Amino acid sequence: MQLGMKMASPRIGVRLAACLLNISEGRKRDVVEKVAKAALCQDNGQEHPQITVLNVFSDYDYNRSVITIAAPVDKLADGVISACTEAFQSIDMAAHVGIHPCLGAVDLVPIYPLSNVGVQECGTVARNIAEHLSLCVPGCSIFLFGQADLPNRQSLVQRRKQLNWFNRRVLSAARVVADVGSAPTSRYGLTGVGASPYVMNCNVTVDTQDLGTAKKIARSIRGSSAGGLKGVQSMAFRHNGQIEIACNVESFDDPGNPLATYEGSEYVSYCILGKTYYYVSPQIIEASIKKLARDHGINTVGAALVGFTPEECMRCAAYALTKGVGEFWRIRDGVFM
Template sequence: MSSSRLGLRLAACLLNISEARRKNVVEKIAKAALFEENGILVPRCSLFFPCSEKINCYAARTILGLGKEHSEVTVLNIFSDYDYNRSVITIAAPVENLVNSVLAACMEAFQVIDMEVQEGIHPCLGAVDLIPIYPLSGVGVKECGMVARSLAEKLTAHVPGCSVFLFGEADHPEKRSLVQRRKQLGWFSRREFSSLKPDIGIMPEKRCGLTGIGASPYVMNCNVTIDSQDLAAGKKIASIIRGSNVDGLRGVQAMAFPHDGKIEIACNVESFEDQKPIENSKYITYCILGHQYYYISPQFLEAQIRKLAHDQGIGIIGTALVGFTPQECKDCAEYALKEKIGEFWKKREGIFM
């Protein structure tokens, strides 16, 4: 059953948090997205001091009986990487419900993640590092940008010390890309925020760090592990396939990291529009509100990395798709919401895999 027949305008958030080594903490953050508060809204939560009021977090809502499970929100997937110390939580909902669900998950994350002690291979700026909003069906990128800005304003109002930079459709009017913003902010090296001026919020508290919030067409994460410990070789491959390279793969951003004793080529695969139809088997296409989007096939991406690695005498070990393709995300969201499955990540293997 399609989302249009269900009467839903669906969007997804791939919430990136700087925690993967405490499974119970990550799942607690994911579950927070599934609870609504029966009309109760606590103005601010206390991150640093003992609570004198009821905290607006999953634990307090559950213990005090303030919340009930939200039937129109689902957590589709949780992907955690120990070495990176980073998790991606896929939250899907009708667009009008997404802000409060993501807000609840973020507030829980800020309670339990401290950037002053966080360690991991993957670069990051914040406890809640990245909040991208993507359209799935019946809603456009422009509206997702407005949703992202609303979320940024609510988050900085509710969490003391939280600060935000905006990207993509939320970064009005410049609409700078996530890559541009990360370069400007020193994504790979910054842990000192004293000279930083965020887009929304005050100077970041060290515990919270800086959170990126934005909207764009769907972005997949596809990681390919090469059978080597040579980081230079991995960086060479990543450089060649980047879309910014004249001969690179359009819509692909790539980095190389040491990972589990080998080198992983970590790729963001962006969806993009084109004025002319693209007839090429390496691209997959989908449509939202009359807009045609394209993205590189994960199979083609893997084949290109395999070839480039082979040219250096290196094999590949495997490929991991972090979550879903755009169509898979839409299909899973429709099914989960129709069946009212909030904790879909626990059931997906028996349904779709």
Template sequence: MASGSLGRRLVACLLNVSEARRKDLVESVARAAVYDARGARREETTVLNIFNDHDYNRSVITIVASIDSIREAVLSACEKACGLIDMRNHTGVHPCMGAVDLIPIYPLGEEVAVEDCAKEARAVAEGLTERVPGSSVFLFGWADAPLQRGLAQRRRDMGWFKKTADTRLIRPDVGPQPQKRYGLTGVGASPYVMNCNVTVDTRDIAAGRDIAAAIRESAPGGLPGVQVLALPHEGAVEIACNVESVKGSRAAAGQPWPSFSISGQTYCHAPASLITERVAELAGRRGVGTKGTALVGFTPAECRGLAEGALSRGIAEFWRERRRVHM
């Protein structure tokens, strides 16, 4: 651990909001995480990155804070987002159900257990429904005690993958029946989950779905920890992967997967290079190529390292400074 991180118990929240086409709005949500209502900077809190996708009309805001600071940072950002985003007017290719669609909280080192993040996630769920009357929450991962159902399963439970979910059938874990304005928010905790998107140079969504099905964790020969959708994107098809951390250590072609430790337990995750290679191979069998790979945010190690550097320098809006700051 770097000397500047001594005493810090860092966690990350990759806040997913259902807006990307109004970048000023999204940045105001990010600023709400790092500044209070008086404009004072929140201690031990930074926003490392904002990833906007116009076609998806979805943004991912990477908030990192100490475990003692994350709740207020996230709730303030959510409150701002719910005040500015109206799901009755939302359009976008990516499935979503809430103005704030997803609030996952991840530990960034041995100093914080996943159970600590789960406790904060449940507090965020309660706090959101109190501060934004009419908002509704489902829980996933370690926050979904005692079942610990994963995000993919909970999304299926809530109808997230349907073109039009019937909100009358949804039973939130916290809050009232979902209202059209705010929709439904998923709140949870787990070991770190990356987002890795590979673009295939075709408009054939059926081919994209075949590729997605082949690399999904549940498929024979699929990649452990990989949950995936195929979505139309900028005139092509994007293989959009949630890359969950899995217990233990693994290797492919003799190369170990990136690993980290939480509470004495080793976790690892499929590297983006392997996902890209597998997608390219499957696309090549169909006579098409790939156009590139995008990481939405960072690997766990990158997230921790950048956060330590940003916090040691007192940088709140790191997403603005990143190109100029050498860590």
């Protein structure tokens, strides 16, 4: 994906972070937009000048939306708390139906560094968001992950496994103890709040209805599998009459290996505060799935990046905030080719 107009880089010293807010609503456009607009609204009703919503992605079958909110790190929590509060008011988890696993009306609140900010500070922001939400929305229930989960710093994958993410009945189990807030309720469910290096979402559609084969392909590209792609987690879902292989693509640093291990390969690198991070490019993910699918006599029929790469997110945030564009998602098609 190439930028259609020149994007600003952050001014030296500008400290930017982002939240890829996941909510369990993708079918009611008015509800999703209310949540997105709430991120921009100050207490006085005016638009917050230092917060922007970069992207709003909704999926009908998943009944899920991802809203990308960006701001200076010390302002981000204001927008995220406002958006989450609106989502809790508007979404009843007890009535939710969708094919994507989820536990909460506000399902996931991940905080990512974009420029001049470390993941530890993002973890502090995430913990503050969790504490404020428990006060703003009595009855909400929160678990922490990544840099917000102290002292263990367990990853989102680890925490979801502990909570049996695929089984919503976990919410009524007495053994579920929230890290912050109340015990889970049927209306609000259970919300994950945390921080880590940037995570992209990249989805590839395969032209088959054979879910078993698609799951084998998804397993093959996971970073946890022999020969898989480092930092990639993947699942296969029936989607629009075909099957979509949905991938979370983590950024990672690897001090145990020399830079040459990743430079010049399928991994893309970027730097924040002198630390180099890597991630698998969406093109390599699509090509890998295409090859595996072809080995099973299946074609791929398209790929979609949900939102941005880390660099694109940083550049779009810098542009939107410099230009004072709060609802960047509405002009995004005019900015990108």
